[in-house]
Amino acid sequence: MARIIDDEDGIAAVVKQSKRVAVLGIKPESQSGQPAFYVADYLKKAGVEVVPVPVYFPELTEILGAKVYRKLTDVPGELDLVDVFRRPADVTGHLDDLLAKKPKAVWMQLGIRNDEVAEKLVAAGIDVVMDRCLMVDHRRYAR
Numbered sequence: 145m146a147r148i149i150d151d152e153d154g155i156a157a158v159v160k161q162s163k164r165v166a167v168l169g170i171k172p173e174s175q176s177g178q179p180a181f182y183v184a185d186y187l188k189k190a191g192v193e194v195v196p197v198p199v200y201f202p203e204l205t206e207i208l209g210a211k212v213y214r215k216l217t218d219v220p221g222e223l224d225l226v227d228v229f230r231r232p233a234d235v236t237g238h239l240d241d242l243l244a245k246k247p248k249a250v251w252m253q254l255g256i257r258n259d260e261v262a263e264k265l266v267a268a269g270i271d272v273v274m275d276r277c278l279m280v281d282h283r284r285y286a287r
């Protein structure tokens with residue numbers, strides 16, 4: 145049963161099952177000091193398949209050596225996780241794509257909470273983590 149995950153065992157389980165992660169709102173290498181880049185860079189170096197889904201930067205075709213997709217629904221295959229780097233109010237604009245793609249889980253990065261979106265994702269069978277840093281938790285639990 146899908147749920148909003150806020151317990152350490154649940155966080156650890158999401159981290160361990162996430163082998164293919166779309167990063168929604170990823171930044172390019174030219175903004176390597178931004179969390180929306182360096183978290184994805186860390187994940188890739190840790191052996192996670194990172195699928196870039198930038199919101200801006202229409203001229204880019206690759207980030208971190210991987211093909212860029214403009215929408216989550218354009219990403220082929222299944223996703224274990226969508227890591228969200230969007231302002232809380234902007235997450236609502238991605239709800240339809242998240243529901244259509246139906247990843248196993250959606251992770252809203254540190255400082256990002258959208259309870260309305262989270263409830264709709266859970267109702268659709270998608271686990272949700274909010275207001276946590278995936279890089280920090282991956283370092284803690286991925287071993």
